[in-house]
Amino acid sequence: MRVTVIGGGIAGSSLAYFLSRAGARVTLVDAATHAASHVPAALLNPVRGQSGQVDGRALEGLATTWALLGDLSAAGFVVPHGREGILRPLPDEKTRRKFVGHLPPELPHEWRDVGEFPIAPGWHSALWLPTGGWVDGRAFCAALQRASGAEVLRGRAVQRAGEWFVQDGERLFPLTPQPSTVVLCGGSLGSTWAGERRTHRMGTMLLLDRAPTSFPLSFGAYLSPTARGGALGGTFEAPSPHWQETALPLASLNWLLGKGAALCGLSGLRVTGHWTGSRLSGLKVGRDEAGAWHLSGLGSKGFLLGPLLARELAGQLLSARE
Numbered sequence: 001m002r003v004t005v006i007g008g009g010i011a012g013s014s015l016a017y018f019l020s021r022a023g024a025r026v027t028l029v030d031a032a033t034h035a036a037s038h039v040p041a042a043l044l045n046p047v048r049g050q051s052g053q054v055d056g057r058a059l060e061g062l063a064t065t066w067a068l069l070g071d072l073s074a075a076g077f078v079v080p081h082g083r084e085g086i087l088r089p090l091p092d093e094k095t096r097r098k099f100v101g102h103l104p105p106e107l108p109h110e111w112r113d114v115g116e117f118p119i120a121p122g123w124h125s126a127l128w129l130p131t132g133g134w135v136d137g138r139a140f141c142a143a144l145q146r147a148s149g150a151e152v153l154r155g156r157a158v159q160r161a162g163e164w165f166v167q168d169g170e171r172l173f174p175l176t177p178q179p180s181t182v183v184l185c186g187g188s189l190g191s192t193w194a195g196e197r198r199t200h201r202m203g204t205m206l207l208l209d210r211a212p213t214s215f216p217l218s219f220g221a222y223l224s225p226t227a228r229g230g231a232l233g234g235t236f237e238a239p240s241p242h243w244q245e246t247a248l249p250l251a252s253l254n255w256l257l258g259k260g261a262a263l264c265g266l267s268g269l270r271v272t273g274h275w276t277g278s279r280l281s282g283l284k285v286g287r288d289e290a291g292a293w294h295l296s297g298l299g300s301k302g303f304l305l306g307p308l309l310a311r312e313l314a315g316q317l318l319s320a321r322e
């Protein structure tokens with residue numbers, strides 16, 4: 001079976017990997033621009049946001065992503081990541097109760113004393129998630145693409161009069177042979193290029209000269225180790241119906257620094273750069289009424305659920321063909 005995957009973020013790269021391993025011949029077309037998946041530190045955090053919601057598939061997703069990283073490491077691919085756990089400092093008893101209400105018993109977690117951690121004063125409680133961690137998104141996608149053995153074409157996939165082409169700068173060349181099965185994994189930018197109106201949210205990571213702690217901490221924004229130091233960030237801009245050219249408004253910078261200082265004080269840390277990306281919400285997975293296949297709209301859980309959903313979609317694609 002031949003499959004053309006459009007988009008080489010965590011969705012498309014995982015899908016290419018699982019399809020190839022199941023014996024499909026995969027062509028991956030990736031414009032390789034503005035991928036949310038190139039986030040310098042993506043958290044593998046099963047307990048979400050400021051209410052502590054746990055996605056029904058979080059545990060399976062976490063296990064799938066860690067297993068995939070293990071397989072890539074065993075095959076010799078270097079993907080910077082950390083599996084030391086994640087700390088969720090919580091501001092008050094009300095928030096703690098919300099988190100307690102959402103935590104499934106099978107999710108490993110420990111309520112610890114805030115004083116055990118090098119965090120800023122004023123936090124009420126500390127939820128330690130020993131199975132969480134972080135991963136370098138760009139390195140993860142690159143390793144998946146290489147490990148898949150897929151044919152990778154750089155450029156934007158465009159459809160004209162029912163035919164697929166790849167646009168690389170001024171050049172437009174047809175995909176040969178023309179694909180019969182195409183999966184759209186274009187993320188925020190791809191959805192906007194396709195003319196859709198969906199929910200896009202921009203966020204920024206400030207790159208730091210070192211990691212303030214050896215594990216990520218997250219409430220409001222997050223601090224994490226990265227391959228080269230640390231990062232402070234999150235997705236916090238107002239939602240928009242389209243992808244927007246990336247920007248870091250000064251007010252956002254101010255907000256982010258405030259959140260970072262509340263987490264760990266930030267003293268002695270230096271900003272070495274920044275990265276801005278846009279994520280797309282509203283999960284689309286499988287075949288739509290028009291017959292088009294999708295894996296997009298992973299929201300803030302791209303690395304938690306993306307590989308799991310890609311593995312399942314690969315199975316569906318292969319059985320739809322049988």
Ligand SMILES: Cc1cc2nc3c(=O)[nH]c(=O)nc-3n(C[C@H](O)[C@H](O)[C@H](O)COP(=O)(O)OP(=O)(O)OC[C@H]3O[C@@H](n4cnc5c(N)ncnc54)[C@H](O)[C@@H]3O)c2cc1C
Nearest residue numbers: 007009010011031033036037043157186187190203302303
């Ligand atoms: C600041 C920030 C922090 C985040 N933190 C986390 C986190 O801690 N944990 C977590 O799990 N998730 C996090 N996310 C969300 C996560 O990054 C996304 O859910 C995920 O990366 C989306 O992956 P994707 O493959 O769907 O899309 P993308 O990564 O956006 O990839 C889409 C790719 O397709 C290409 N493309 C689009 N259209 C076409 C076309 N027509 N032809 C060819 N190529 C095309 C694009 O150029 C791009 O390379 C964060 C996002 C941001 C912005």
